[in-house]
Amino acid sequence: MRRTRITCSMLFVWLGWLALLLSTVPAWAAPAPVVVVPLQGAIGPATSAYVLRGLEQARERGAQLVVLQLDTPGGLDLAMRDxxxxxxxxxxxxxxxxxxxGARAASAGTYILYACHxxxxAPGTNLGAATPISLMGQDGESTAATRKSINDASAYIRGLAELRGRNVQWAERAVREAVSLPATEALQEHVIDQIATDVPDLLTRLDGLSVSIHGEQRVLHPLGAELITITPTWHERLLALITNPSVALILLMLGFYGLVFELLMPGIxxxxxxxxxxxxxxxxxxHLLPLNYAGAALLLLGLGLMVAEAMVPSFGILGLGGLIAFASGAFMLIDTEAPGFGISLWLIASLALLSALFLAVIVGMALQARRQKVVTGDEKLTGTLAQVIQLQDxxxxxxxxxxxxEQWQIRSTAPLHPGQTVQIQxxxxxxxxxxxxxEPHPGES
Incomplete structure (x- = not known):
């Protein structure tokens, strides 16, 4: 009887251990999710906000890995560093x-790729051409400033390469010589770690890989994990649209001329x-873009002169000066030549042409008004006929x-009488x- 009790107790213990093991099977069978954040186009304020949100959502979901899928020509330095x-x-x-x-990770994209763990x-892709672009000229001062910028960028990417154990020499050449590499050569030069045809293939190659995170080794098990793709929100898409310098310039013009039109024709x-x-x-x-304040001042001066031409026509002098100042300011407005953040010369020329047409219409209306006969004021009264209705005292x-x-007081050098027709002098x-x-006096023949 006692042996039977012991056997039953052991059975219950084994059943408890078995239930505990079975309860952990789903955790073993379902690895932590993998988050994919596609980054396409020029890197700017909207892009950095989108990527940071993607990393934050990956942390909230307990992701074991984030795949930052890159296809970018580069972008702004501040957004890249964020x-x-x-x-x-x-x-x-x-x-x-x-x-x-066919994708690329050029310029700022190369720095980001070097920073990743x-x-x-993918086959048929390339990276490189990471030289900072300077707008300065070729004099001594600008050359020194350019050299300083290149040295800073070179040190930055060397630090990233050393941190990740990648090819430091090629990283420096990408900055100083603007060299590029296709995928196969990048793998041979130890610039990248893997070549994969797509995301599932990449996850297969990364399965079992040990990665150091802040000094702690993590072993990846992405096979069978849930793939979660983070896409830009409408707010991020709108921000990306309006932070396009060309769109910002068009909005600035529409806003300025909208206010001018309201001032010229109030009440609408x-x-x-x-x-x-x-x-x-x-x-x-x-405000979010690298603004050149000299260009902004010239742009505002040009718009102000064109408005002055519309309000107080000078027959083209103010308008011509305004067009020149506007075109110069628009060309200098954004203090960078990063891919995707320049203002097209065709757009500047088109906006200047539209402004010139607007001014031509205003000047033409002014000239036409000068040639028209006066219909108001003292000039219109002169020569008008009037009829005397009564004498004064x-x-x-x-x-x-x-x-x-209308009744007016009149005076004359000759006698007046009611009913008489007179002419205003x-x-x-x-x-x-x-x-x-x-005209004959009443009673005269």
């Missing part, structure tokens, strides 16, 4: 993957409201007359000087 800081601070591995075939490329309301909205959105976008040289349905305040029209 992304790199987030990658370096990430509590989980980040794999930079240049894909699909794992660097991979719609141009003023829409102009204010466009102007505020444009200013917000320019029996003064035959002063009286009241009807002029276009001049105006002195509220009194009109008149001359008698040659």
């Amino acid at each position: 992304i790199i800081r987030a990658i370096l601070d990430s509590p989980f591995p980040v794999a930079g993957y240049v894909a699909p075939g 794992i660097a991979a490329m 309301g719609v141009p003023g409201i829409m102009g204010s909205i466009c102007l505020l959105v444009a200013l917000y976008a320019l 029996n003064d035959v040289y002063r009286g009241m007359a009807i002029v276009r349905g 001049a105006r002195h305040g509220l009194v009109l000087d008149v001359a008698i029209v040659n």
Whole structure:
């Protein structure tokens, strides 16, 4: 009987251990998810906000790996450094993957790829050309500034290469000589770690790989993991649109001319409201971009001169100066030549042409107005006929007359009488000087 009790107790213990093991099977069978963040196009404020949100969502979902899929010509330095800081601070591995075939990770994209814990490329892709672009000239001062910028960028990418154990020499050449590499050569030169045809192939190659995260080794098991793709929100898409310098310039023009139109034709309301909205959105976008203040000042000066031409026509002098200042300012407005952040010369020329047409219409209307006959004011009264209706205090040289349905005081050098037709010669305040029209006096034949 006692042996039976012992056997039952052992059975219950084994059953408990078995239940505990079975409860952990789902955890073994379902690895932590893998988050994919596709980064396409020029890297700017909207891109950095999108990538940072993707990394934050990956942390909230307990992801074991983030795949940052790159296809970029480069972008702004500040936005690139924001992304790199987030990658370096990430509590989980980040794999930079240049894909699909035909994609590139040029300029800022090369720095980001070097910062990732794992660097991979798809066949038919390339990376490199990481030299900072300078807008300066060729004099001694600008050459020294350019050299300083290149040295800073070179040290930055060397630090990333040393951190990830990748080819330091080629990284420096990518900055100083703007060299590029296709995927196969990048793997041979130990610039990247893997070549994979697509994301599933990349995850297969990474299965079992050990990655150091802040001094701690993590073993990846991405096979069978849930793939979660983070896409840009409408806010990020809108931000990417308005931070395009060309779009920002167009919004600035629409806003400015909307307000001018409202001032010229008050009471409508719609141009003023829409102009204010466009102007505020444009200013917000320019605030996020590397603005050249000299270019902004020239742009505002040009717009001001063109408005002055519209308000006080100078027959083209102010307008021509405004067009020159506007074109110069628009060309200098964004203080970078990063891919995707330049303003097209065709756009500048088109906006200048539209402004010139606007000014031509204004000047033409002014010239036409000068040639037209005066229809208001003292000039219009001169020569107008009036009819005497009464004398003033029996003064035959002063009286009241009807002029276009209005009563006016009149005075004459010749005697007046009611019913007489006179012609206005001049105006002195509220009194009109008149001359008698040659007509027979009542009672004369």
